[in-house]
Structures are given as structure tokens and as C-alpha cells.
Amino acid sequence: MMIRRAASLVLLLAAAMAGLSRFASGQAFMTESGYIEFNSKVPLHSFTGRSDQLVGIINLADSTVDFYIDLETLRTGIGKRDKDMRKTLNVEEFPFAEFFGKLITGFAPVLVGPQQITVGGLFKLHGIGLPIQIEGTLENTADGLRVRAEFSLNIEDYDIVPPKILFIRVDEIQRIRINALLTPISH
């Protein structure tokens, strides 16, 4: 009798965990082709670096948000400048810029249109992780979750020395924009 009850308990708990797992995965969205750009300013000039290989996951079940980009995929339009950028960021040793955190504000998937959200967590660049809050919008669309965000980084906070040639120096403040469609993770 006791054995049968224990076995039932196992099955019940297993079913519950499996259900939780399916629930979690059903509310998890991922992209490997998100768009990210940064804008850099030098006196009388600015340039933009872009990549469409932003990788990210948003899990609504536990509100986790995880994004990273391989910095080598960023392109500014001039190969030599890309090489300088990789050297400045020391991409060989620190290949990723990454964010891992949680949704601070709520998000209602049933509502139509973009909703303002705030995420908080750790942004890691050049081997240094710093707490950060980022504001953006999240929208539940027929194809998945659309996330848009824009924020600024001071690269000196991450121990990156802005490139300098004679008197011309790249501004330490970099404006970052992301735009990604995350599709449901299926198993």
C-alpha cells in the first residue's frame, strides 16, 4: 500500500515537473539573428557598427533575459576600422558582450502592441561585469516576441581605452540599439 502510494507520488511529481518544464519552455523565446548597432562619435564624424548575429533568450516563466553578441561579427563598413575595433576591445581574450538579468517590470503577453519594460542585470564587456538597467519595449506578435531597446555605455567603465590618433579621440560614450524578434522555443 505504502509502495503504491509512494509510486503514485513519484508519478504525480514527475508529471508536475514535466508540466512546469513544458510551461517554461512554452514561454521561452529565442533568437540567433537579432540586430544590434552601436554609434561612435569622433570630432566632426560618427560611425556605426552593426551585427545581425545577436543571440538572446527571454523566458517569461521566470523573467530571465539573456543576450550576447560575438564582437567579431560587428562591422563598421571599413575593414581596417573593424580590425582596430577588435584590437581595442581585445576580442581574442574577451569575445562577447553579454547581458544576463531579469525583467523588473511586468509584461502581459495578452496585450496588443509594444509595452514599456525595464530589465536589470549584469552587463559584461571586456571581462568586466557591471550592474545595469535597460529600458525598452517588448511586444507579443504573431511571430514571437519583438524586443527593442536603446541605451548608452561608457566604455571607460569597462576598462576600455577609447582609440586615439593624434588629437582625435573616439568618444567614450557609445549608444547601443537592439531590435530582435525572438521566436518560441519548441521541443
Next chain:
Amino acid sequence: MLRTGLKTTFIFLFALGLTADGLLGQIPRRRANPDAPVDEVFWAPSIIGMSSVTNIPKGNLNVTILHAFGIATNGIEDLWGLDASANIRFGVDYGLHDRLSVGFARSRFDKLYDFRMKANLLRQTRNDTIPIEIAVKGDFGIQTTKNGFGFADRLSYFISLMFARKLTERVSVQISPMFSHFNTVFIEEENDHFAVGLVARYVIGDRMSLMVEYVPVLGKRSDGTRNALSMGLNIETGGHVFQLFLKTSQWLTEQHIISRNTDNFLDGDFRFGFNVNRVFGVG
């Protein structure tokens, strides 16, 4: 029995918990292209007179202004060659693809127009799955001086196969078998020349590197043709690469450097020259 059952339950639930945690955890970080080519085996598409395996990235335009002055060892009388007649070459090269570029240029000597193409057949990869770079370069020249020659008599050709390796972050080497052909030459000259370009580059700082190139001619050569030797300094400043050098040949295209250099570096027959490379993103 009951104890075993509960133990199994516990392990089972723990395993399930891990699975759930795995779903909720961080994505494993993966490099987008672990087989990516190494960054710039050389800083510029040319060493001094010779081409390098480095190509122009897709959509980039490389504008070059190349100067080679007179013999430097004549001293102050002609300001170490700066007063002498210089050969000048203006050129543009455009990257059609990261591995393919085309270009044209105009040189003062022989009023030469030349058209060229460079293709990377292999790129050295960061993880050494491909240990060397191989590139092919072709150049086609038309001299336009008023001398009564027909069109075909004015043509010259050049082709080289370049093998290079970035040995360390500082040291790169290249060896380039090459061939040149002139449709029409004077009686004491050869139409064809074979040579091997030997190149080394040493990076001495974030913005500076040293380079040397030696081009021994193999087999038959025109009377008086000497092996060209050059050495120089690269200065990189973001979008520019300035190349300052001492070289024997005043010619600025490879087919001419191989076959028409009559100066010997070790006899003091070298001249000062420079090349300015400026890259624009236009694509």
C-alpha cells in the same frame, strides 16, 4: 523497499529540476565563426613594390599615392634624391568581395596605365585549420608614351601566386613566385622574367611595423637587370597606412620591378619613397 522508492523519487525529481534549471539558465556562449581568418597578415595590400596577400574588404575602396624619388646617395646636391625626377603612381582598388578586388592605376614613367586583380584562394584561419594564405594577383599594363608603337607592343603582363603566413602577432612572411611578360622589348632585353618575391614583416608597436622585400630574378634576365631589394616602415593611423621606404627600383609596378631594375641596393643605389593608403567604405 519504501526507502529505495523514496530515494529513486528524490533522484528523479532532482534530475528533472536540473532540466528545468537548464531551460532557465544562461545560453552557452559560442563564437559565431571559430574558423574566422586571422586579422591582416599584412597591413596593406602592398608590401613596398610587391603585392601582399592582404585584400581589400568588400565594399571598401583603397586609394594609393605612391612616390619613388631619385637615388638618395647623391647627397645634398639633389637633396638625397628629392630633387630628382620621381616616379608617381595614383591608384584605386575596390573590394568586390572580401576575397576579390580589382583596381587600376596610372604611373608617370612610361605613362603607364595598369589594371589589376587579386583573389584570395585560401585564408589562414585563427585556429589553424588552414595554416597559410594563398592569393593570386594579375596585372595588365599599357604604356601610352608617344613612340610610334602599336597597341600590342605597349602591353605588359604580370602574374604571381602568393603564399603567406602570419607566424605570430608580430611576424608575417610571404613567398611569391611571379612571372612578367612584355610583348615588345629592345634587343638586349628579355620578354619574360621569372622571379621569387621574399617578404617579411615585423610589428614593432600598435601603429608601426617594419618590412623588407627581396626579389631575385631566376633564369634569363635582361642585360643589367638586378635583383630588387627594399625595406621600409608602415605607420597605421586608423583609415590610413603610410609606408615609408628605401628601395632600389624606381619602377612601381611589379612587371617593371622584376625586369627593369638596374640598381643595386648594396652599391648605394637606393631611393626614398612613400606610399599612402587611404581606405573608404563605399559599398
